Amino acid sequence: MAIVDEVLALREQTLAAIEAAQNSQALEQVRVGVLGKAGTLTAYLRSMGQVAKEERAAVGKTVNEVRSAVEAALAESKARLAAAELEASINAAAVDITQPGRAQQMGTRHLINAISDEISEIFLGLGYTVKTGPEVETDWYNFTALNAPADHPSRSMQDTFYVRDLSGDEAAVRGESDVLLRTQTSGVQVHVMEDEPLPIYMIAPGKVYRRDVADPSHLPQFHQCEGLVVDKNITFGDLKGTLEYFCKAMFGEERKTRFRAHFFPFTEPSAEADVSCGVCGGTGHTHTGERCRMCKGTGWLEILGCGMVDPNVLEMCGIDPEEYSGFAFGVGIERVACLKYNVPDLRMLLEGDMRFLRQF
Numbered sequence: 001m002a003i004v005d006e007v008l009a010l011r012e013q014t015l016a017a018i019e020a021a022q023n024s025q026a027l028e029q030v031r032v033g034v035l036g037k038a039g040t041l042t043a044y045l046r047s048m049g050q051v052a053k054e055e056r057a058a059v060g061k062t063v064n065e066v067r068s069a070v071e072a073a074l075a076e077s078k079a080r081l082a083a084a085e086l087e088a089s090i091n092a093a094a095v096d097i098t099q100p101g102r103a104q105q106m107g108t109r110h111l112i113n114a115i116s117d118e119i120s121e122i123f124l125g126l127g128y129t130v131k132t133g134p135e136v137e138t139d140w141y142n143f144t145a146l147n148a149p150a151d152h153p154s155r156s157m158q159d160t161f162y163v164r165d166l167s168g169d170e171a172a173v174r175g176e177s178d179v180l181l182r183t184q185t186s187g188v189q190v191h192v193m194e195d196e197p198l199p200i201y202m203i204a205p206g207k208v209y210r211r212d213v214a215d216p217s218h219l220p221q222f223h224q225c226e227g228l229v230v231d232k233n234i235t236f237g238d239l240k241g242t243l244e245y246f247c248k249a250m251f252g253e254e255r256k257t258r259f260r261a262h263f264f265p266f267t268e269p270s271a272e273a274d275v276s277c278g279v280c281g282g283t284g285h286t287h288t289g290e291r292c293r294m295c296k297g298t299g300w301l302e303i304l305g306c307g308m309v310d311p312n313v314l315e316m317c318g319i320d321p322e323e324y325s326g327f328a329f330g331v332g333i334e335r336v337a338c339l340k341y342n343v344p345d346l347r348m349l350l351e352g353d354m355r356f357l358r359q360f
């Protein structure tokens with residue numbers, strides 16, 4: 001076959017291969033195979049010297065024409081494939097807006113903290129300040145300055161966690177330590193009366209510790225919120241009005257409150273406040289007539305202790321009981337949480353079961 005015909009055949013073959021290339025990679029292979037250093041068309045260009053003189057002009061012209069045609073076809077094909085590939089990659093990476101979103105797991109505040117904050121909000125709204133006190137206390141703040149007699153049962157090793165002094169102090173090693181984990185937030189009353197100017201309108205939420213085994217109504221570590229008001233002309237009426245307001249704000253207008261006489265060493269007179277049971281609506285029984293298990297059939301649930309600050313306590317804290325009077329209260333935060341949401345067992349708050357905790 002004459003060289004010119006060979007080159008023209010190569011042209012058809014190459015254009016067909018360019019046409020058939022499915023992607024830029026395949027196209028590049030075609031280009032290298034024809035126009036690369038060892039390419040088929042390159043070989044013709046290189047061997048022009050061996051072509052017979054009379055054929056050389058025609059062959060040269062044909063080779064050049066074929067090269068131009070091949071280059072044009074390559075350029076056109078390259079542009080077309082690149083555009084298609086760009087579009088395909090955009091489609092592949094595109095966000096599918098019909099897909100459901102990936103849910104982020106959001107944490108929530110623990111119910112105990114939520115209730116503690118809620119109590120603070122209610123009293124902040126009444127103009128009280130929020131105080132804190134140490135969880136490791138001395139006997140003075142936890143008992144003595146609160147008028148607790150030396151032989152009060154709560155001072156015994158069975159009820160209070162004492163902190164052993166490791167310095168080798170004999171009395172401390174025998175367990176007669178002066179340092180303890182506070183059993184109540186009431187000690188904050190003493191700190192505040194000692195440190196702050198009068199009048200006092202404060203609450204103090206925080207952790208307390210008792211040597212109790214956990215059961216539905218006891219925990220060895222729990223939270224209380226203390227309250228203290230000291231001002232001129234404070235009466236039991238102020239106490240009742242304040243705590244009734246608190247109960248309605250916390251539990252809702254439909255829940256009733258009542259006060260029962262009680263005894264606390266640091267208040268006189270003292271009382272305990274109850275809220276009507278949210279499970280049986282204060283009736284003491286279920287709609288089928290069974291005894292309500294939440295309130296044990298009484299219709300009432302105890303939520304706090306309170307009273308008028310004992311004049312002895314005011315005096316020990318350097319306040320003249322002839323000039324000032326006050327009231328105090330202590331609320332169990334876990335109790336409030338359980339009574340508000342009808343949770344039958346305090347331990348459920350601490351089990352870490354997310355199905356339970358997420359509800360609040």
Ligand code: DAH
Binds near residue numbers: 227307328
């Ligand atoms: N501290 C008491 C307790 O832990 C609760 C209490 C009762 C606090 C009467 C008070 C109060 O401030 O006036 O049981």
